[in-house]
Amino acid sequence: MEPHSTQKKGRTCESCHQNPKALGLGYGKISLKDGKILFEALEKPQTKNKKVRLSQIVNLQGETLIKFNRKGMRGFNQEEIIRILRVGFCLNCHKENSPIFKHWKRNIVCPKFPEIFKAN
Template sequence: YDENSSMYDLLANKEAKGEWLEFGKNFFAEAATLGVKEQKNANGKITRVIDEFTPGMILTIDKMDGSNKIFKRLFAPGFSHTIRKEARSCESCHNNPLALGYGRGKLEYKIVDGKGTWKFTPKFPLMKEDNLPEDAWIGFLKEGKENSATREYARPFLVSEQKNILTVGSCLVCHKSDTPIMKAAILDFPKVIMLKSQKCVLPGW
């Protein structure tokens, strides 16, 4: 906010003293972040749908009196204007930190002494306001905060859901999505896990 500048007040229909200054940053065109939409149907049953989300606003607002700034990190559900019949690959969701809400960076599955562990290194620096990367929705394997979306029915993945997604992702590190074993996993993942060999190492949650 610049108290020494001026702007046109649309409500008062006249020039007014003071001006709110907005600065945009980092616009990307790529596959979206994923999250959950929860809505009740007519019978009161909650339906959950995995949908695409985009940063609705990650911003700080200066107050006129110079007191503590307002910080918001809100993602918004997307509404596609165009679609295509091809779906995203399994890897683009299960092994993609941006899809999971962590932001851009390097998501690696490491096996050390027979134990599997996921590690995430963000591309962008952490913001001092909430200690999350600039482009993240949630922290790596952390619960999202309340009211973290622009709609009440929308939310990021829970930690339990993140672990489920990454467990499948650990399989995709070795077994590509178009292999028979992973195609079978789409129909019955628990059954496929029961058939895994000793070489297969799942995350040690």
């Protein structure tokens, strides 16, 4: 038995890999244009700094926008964010148990849609 779990099922891959909130970008929409990953915030800025939203701790450039109160804590950097989001695009067509995720290589390219993996 898992005492801390409130659900039988674990988190879905999408709940992280397609979820800008989980990555610290905040509420918004992820899209792909010409092989480049874009993020559009869907929350209005609420502080003096117009570039920062309440649900946000990093931006797509990997810059941490808030102060953490615990030593060693940080947001994902740009490389990590892009890596995680790329997996999310593959999940739109490939099931989570697909061999492509078991034999994942960072430079893996989809033979059908090679443009998905262009550098950001």
